[in-house]
Amino acid sequence: MKYVLTLTSLLFLLVSFNASATTNHLKTVGKAEMRWLLFPLYQVELKTADGRYQQNQYPQTLDILYRRNIDKQDLLTATDNQWQRLGIGMAQRQQWITQLGSIWPSIKRGDKLGFNIAADGSNNFSYNGKNIGGVNDAKFGESFLAIWLSPKTSQPGVRQLLIGLTN
Numbered sequence: 001m002k003y004v005l006t007l008t009s010l011l012f013l014l015v016s017f018n019a020s021a022t023t024n025h026l027k028t029v030g031k032a033e034m035r036w037l038l039f040p041l042y043q044v045e046l047k048t049a050d051g052r053y054q055q056n057q058y059p060q061t062l063d064i065l066y067r068r069n070i071d072k073q074d075l076l077t078a079t080d081n082q083w084q085r086l087g088i089g090m091a092q093r094q095q096w097i098t099q100l101g102s103i104w105p106s107i108k109r110g111d112k113l114g115f116n117i118a119a120d121g122s123n124n125f126s127y128n129g130k131n132i133g134g135v136n137d138a139k140f141g142e143s144f145l146a147i148w149l150s151p152k153t154s155q156p157g158v159r160q161l162l163i164g165l166t167n
């Protein structure tokens with residue numbers, strides 16, 4: 001039993017290391033700050049292998065550095081609202097929101113939530129540098145990034161900065 005626990009722990013460390021190692025070589029495409037009125041909510045940064053954005057070309061990483069405390073339920077509701085705005089159906093949104101509810105924590109000021117899509121399309125979230133899980137659905141990664149990167153995003157100025165259209 002001790003051997004199995006040791007092996008499981010080692011495997012978890014290797015997977016966590018591999019997830020972070022695959023994102024360390026990525027280059028920044030763009031950065032933006034999201035505000036509500038005059039209040040900063042978060043800073044967001046998009047990274048790719050060559051520092052250029054191409055839709056559906058992976059790996060891509062989106063890092064969000066929060067400037068405010070955000071309750072997990074508020075984060076889930078905001079995500080659902082953005083997906084609804086993008087035209088994603090209710091059944092799909094509910095499935096993803098349920099999964100995210102088991103992955104995401106409540107956010108404190110200074111926390112960093114990262115999202116990585118690997119070259120093979122798999123995805124994972126990190127919280128303050130630690131892997132916290134992903135959503136096993138081929139459509140999820142693109143749909144999550146669409147919140148910021150879709151031409152139909154609610155924040156076109158943020159999108160332009162992230163994908164390198166403006167400085």
